[in-house]
Amino acid sequence: MDTDSLRRDVWNGSIPCKINLDLSEDPAYEAVSPYFVSIPRISYIPLWIDQIYQFFEPNFAESHECRPQNAWFEFEGVPLKWHWPVGVLYDLFTGRDPSIIRDSDNAEYQLPWTLTLHFQNWPTKHLMRLDTEDAAEDAWKNTLKQSACVRNGSAKTVMSMSKAESTKLWEGLLDHDFDRFWSVNEKLMTDPTVMRGIPIRVYVPSTPRVVQLPVAPFLESKEPQTIGTALNSLIPELFRSKRSALVARPVVHGVVVAMNTPVAELLQVAVYPDGFLHITLAMMS
Structure with missing residues (x-):
């Protein structure tokens, strides 16, 4: 496909x-x-x-x-x-x-x-307040800027969008309109050959731990960074092997991802609207 x-x-x-x-x-x-x-x-x-x-x-x-x-x-x-x-x-x-x-x-x-x-007893220790009409949009845009900084070293690609493009991007997400959203988001994607880092967030179940550290698209050997090598560097205690899932399996969009999947290629198709590749872990018995 x-x-x-x-x-x-x-x-x-x-x-x-x-x-x-x-x-x-x-x-x-x-x-x-x-x-x-x-x-x-x-x-x-x-x-x-x-x-x-x-x-x-x-x-x-x-x-x-x-x-x-x-x-x-x-x-x-x-x-x-x-x-x-x-x-x-x-x-x-x-x-x-x-x-x-x-x-x-x-x-x-x-x-x-x-x-x-x-509607009562807002859990202030766990959740930010939705205190303004634009709170959700502002939070999403701030994360979009973070991911752009990881990929390019700055948020210029997001900051330089026209008002019309910015509105089109948000409304595409709001209305769940693929063509409208991706007509703008395509311009924000970065060629892996010039990408500084891949924006990744890894969520560890049953803990408040979220690992957010950029990984390079390529290893020092010039081989592509894979899910296995990335997780081995980010969470070595759960991913001792770079090739096999022994303790936990990486899940992206509800699908278990093979450990040898190149991260840069996965980002191109599985990126979330905020520009991050979000990976949750399914712990193995």
């Missing part, structure tokens, strides 16, 4: 979700039906809050707390960081190893992904 086809497949990946209201905030919510929605993996929770809120709004009492800006979500007691992509959140907090077929009766692995919607 060509690069464009693979990018489209990544773009079209989604997580079917079941949203419940928090019964502790109002016992009457027990009679409220859950909301089912399929959220793109590359999207962000705040982009879906208005749609979810409109479904539940008729059930809310006259309370200043039940407002979209106060909405936050949790999975099994863990608040979900709204500035992380939905696909990353799902892969990290379910800890699923996609290479293993699970018992369909095991609720832990069943879809839809069941989340709880809250």
Whole structure:
């Protein structure tokens, strides 16, 4: 498959979700039906809050707390960081190893992904506030600038975009429009032969640890940097071998990635809208 086809497949990946209201905030919510929605993996929770809120709004009492800006979500007691992509959140907090077929009766692995919607007791120790209308866009743009700095040594490619291009890029993400988004994002991609570093974030399950260090596209031997060599340098305690997964498997967009996959090539097709290659780890038994 060509690069464009693979990018489209990544773009079209989604997580079917079941949203419940928090019964502790109002016992009457027990009679409220859950909301089912399929959220793109590359999207962000705040982009879906208005749609979810409109479904539940008729059930809310006259309370200043039940407002979209106060909405936050949790999975099994863990608040979900709204500035992380939905696909990353799902892969990290379910800890699923996609290479293993699970018992369909095991609720832990069943879809839809069941989340709880809250409007009270914002977890300030874990989540930034959505305190402005543009908070989600600003957070995304700041991360986009970080990834550009890693690739090019500066954020010039992002900063030099015209207002029209910047708007088109954000609206493409907002409306889940592949062609609109990638017509601009293609210009932000960097040729691996001149790339200074590859922006990677690695998420370790069951810990608050996120490893964010750039890796070179090529090794000193001039061989391509692979997922195996990159993880061996970033997290050697989990990846003692550069060729075989012994303790954990790397997962990108819900797919286990082979250890010999060149990272620069993977970035071209599996990059998230913020410019990073996000890798979650599925721990092996």
